[in-house]
Amino acid sequence: MIDKLKRFGEVSENVLLSKLTTLKIGGPCKAVFYPFDVIGLIAGIQLLNNENIDYRIFGHGSNILANDEPYEGVIIKFNRSINSTYILDNEVYVEAGASLVLLSDLAMKHSLSGLEWAAGIPATIGGALYMNAGAYKQSMSDIVKEVLVLRDNKLDWISGAQCEYGYRSSIFQEHPDWIILAAKLQLKHGDSEQIKQIMARRKQQRLETQPLDAPSCGSTFRNPKDHFSWELIQKSGFRGFSIGGAQVSMKHANFIINTGHATSSDMIKLIQLIQQSVKEKYQVDLQLEVEQFNWTKKSQ
Numbered sequence: 001m002i003d004k005l006k007r008f009g010e011v012s013e014n015v016l017l018s019k020l021t022t023l024k025i026g027g028p029c030k031a032v033f034y035p036f037d038v039i040g041l042i043a044g045i046q047l048l049n050n051e052n053i054d055y056r057i058f059g060h061g062s063n064i065l066a067n068d069e070p071y072e073g074v075i076i077k078f079n080r081s082i083n084s085t086y087i088l089d090n091e092v093y094v095e096a097g098a099s100l101v102l103l104s105d106l107a108m109k110h111s112l113s114g115l116e117w118a119a120g121i122p123a124t125i126g127g128a129l130y131m132n133a134g135a136y137k138q139s140m141s142d143i144v145k146e147v148l149v150l151r152d153n154k155l156d157w158i159s160g161a162q163c164e165y166g167y168r169s170s171i172f173q174e175h176p177d178w179i180i181l182a183a184k185l186q187l188k189h190g191d192s193e194q195i196k197q198i199m200a201r202r203k204q205q206r207l208e209t210q211p212l213d214a215p216s217c218g219s220t221f222r223n224p225k226d227h228f229s230w231e232l233i234q235k236s237g238f239r240g241f242s243i244g245g246a247q248v249s250m251k252h253a254n255f256i257i258n259t260g261h262a263t264s265s266d267m268i269k270l271i272q273l274i275q276q277s278v279k280e281k282y283q284v285d286l287q288l289e290v291e292q293f294n295w296t297k298k299s300q
């Protein structure tokens, strides 16, 4: 199967998911497949389906808590080839494997405003569209005009409204078999110097308030209605608390960092303890923002 897959893209075998996630946790997968192009992707997926092999698209792996157990499937990544960007006036056509950080930089250089919030979010466009990534009260949903989706063996452009965007949610989360290939974004003409300054301020804010020197996957929990997760976690006494190598950051209590040797089990135990304590103290259910990958009921 691997030899056939190599006809359609680059393939690396037996890769640790800890190498593919910003949290640096996760066991081995069968292979990572980097399709040469969209046709290579379609052919590769056909092959995997024929052979009954599970697969999952990863972006930058910045919102994924992978299990340490082996994953008997293939991870598909677009960053090496399906990553072009084209700018036409104030519209941006961008493929799913492009980097959100680089795109926000490029938009600034073209005097286009609307992506300032994205400076410093280590995501691909595909992952950002899937999560409706956002910050500073803005998100992808504000700029998405259309998304090119591979679903049911067909390519469809769906409108921003059809993406059913909400707070860190989208229709794509209901359909994990849909593959996001590209998007058309609408930005506004602006002043590149002003845009640059806003981006520099945002980056500085992140540096001051987030533990960017340690592996993490950003905010662990979604903010519940009328609350900030970091505040509930901090007030529950978890700031700096650790289980094994998983630690609630001293800088931002909604970030759980990997201090070096965290296992997936350390992470999940800490997550569950926080959820239980916050529930007991504040009667609030903290929902995960980070996505668990390759977990079974038995493994948690």
Ligand SMILES: Cc1cc2nc3c(=O)[nH]c(=O)nc-3n(C[C@H](O)[C@H](O)[C@H](O)COP(=O)(O)OP(=O)(O)OC[C@H]3O[C@@H](n4cnc5c(N)ncnc54)[C@H](O)[C@@H]3O)c2cc1C
Binding pocket: 022, 056, 057, 058, 059, 060, 061, 062, 063, 064, 096, 120, 121, 122, 123, 124, 125, 126, 127, 128, 129, 130, 131, 132, 133, 134, 135, 172, 178, 179, 180, 181, 210, 212, 216, 217, 218, 219, 291
């Ligand atoms: C330091 C740090 C800071 C962060 N700050 C923020 C922030 O300010 N705001 C914010 O919203 N998030 C933030 N995050 C979280 C994370 O960056 C976002 O959730 C981001 O959108 C994930 O993108 P990704 O490319 O890494 O996706 P991944 O984590 O690789 O994947 C996430 C999900 O998207 C799916 N997916 C990815 N690409 C595709 C595709 N092409 N087609 C279909 N499905 C796909 C995956 O299968 C998976 O289900 C932060 C993370 C870190 C580590």
